[in-house]
Amino acid sequence: MTALSAEQRRWVEQCVPRIAALARALAPRIPHASVDELESAGYEGLVQAALRYDPSSGVPFHAFAHYRARGAMIDSARRAAPEIRRRSRALKALQATQALLEHAESQQVAPGAADPRTLRERIAAAEQLVAQTTTAVMLSKLAPADPELVAAGADVEADVAAEQTCARLRDLVARCSEDEQKLIAALYIDGLNMHEYAEVCGKSVSTVSRHHAKLVARLGVDLRAQLAEPASGRG
Numbered sequence: 001m002t003a004l005s006a007e008q009r010r011w012v013e014q015c016v017p018r019i020a021a022l023a024r025a026l027a028p029r030i031p032h033a034s035v036d037e038l039e040s041a042g043y044e045g046l047v048q049a050a051l052r053y054d055p056s057s058g059v060p061f062h063a064f065a066h067y068r069a070r071g072a073m074i075d076s077a078r079r080a081a082p083e084i085r086r087r088s089r090a091l092k093a094l095q096a097t098q099a100l101l102e103h104a105e106s107q108q109v110a111p112g113a114a115d116p117r118t119l120r121e122r123i124a125a126a127e128q129l130v131a132q133t134t135t136a137v138m139l140s141k142l143a144p145a146d147p148e149l150v151a152a153g154a155d156v157e158a159d160v161a162a163e164q165t166c167a168r169l170r171d172l173v174a175r176c177s178e179d180e181q182k183l184i185a186a187l188y189i190d191g192l193n194m195h196e197y198a199e200v201c202g203k204s205v206s207t208v209s210r211h212h213a214k215l216v217a218r219l220g221v222d223l224r225a226q227l228a229e230p231a232s233g234r235g
Helices: 006-029 035-052 061-080 082-087 089-106 119-140 156-174 178-189 194-201 205-234
Strands: none
Touching: 006 035, 006 061, 006 089, 035 061, 061 089, 089 119, 089 178, 089 205, 119 156, 119 178, 119 205, 156 178, 156 205, 178 194, 178 205, 194 205
16 A cells, blocks of 8 residues: 555554444444454555545545545445345445435535535535435335344334335335336345445446436435325325
8 A cells, every 4th residue: 555645644644533423333233343344444445535535626525535535434334244245234235325425525516616606506516416425325125124133122113103104205216217116126125335236237336326326316306296195195
């Protein structure tokens, strides 16, 4: 590995506490991965971020490094337990939301350039990202639960409500095109990440990421519309 310069080491050292906090936040959601293991992967991602970071970009290093360290932790958990990662809803959700966050980051205005969007448009974009990630988590629940990872003392009423929502989402997915259903199955059932699915379908990662973001946004809008129907019908 290329040695870090003094400045790069300073960037890394300043972000070390952030990596520890991120590992503690992710650990409960990633099966069979300890905080120490996640921290180790996060530090590797942090070093890689330091090697690639361009200070002239105007983006703070901690912001540049955050998603790369988070992605390194998720990838490490996937590699360590390939069978678990195919069955774990939590890991599939983390992979999908990571992809959405990285896609949103790639769509941001270049540092130093004026953002042509109004404040309302920027707020709407942030709200859409929240809605997309929420829908991605719901899509991850369409796969059968891993019996080894089911928590004891589950909230039965909450489970029933979630299953009803999932049933509506399954219906929406069934109406999607064949290519869209393949993408959903690959990411949310089979547990592939964007790079793996891009190789399978012979497309670029950016193309797959863009299609995924648009599909999740559309499903979220349609799902919210369906869920609102009973309430409006009771008026």
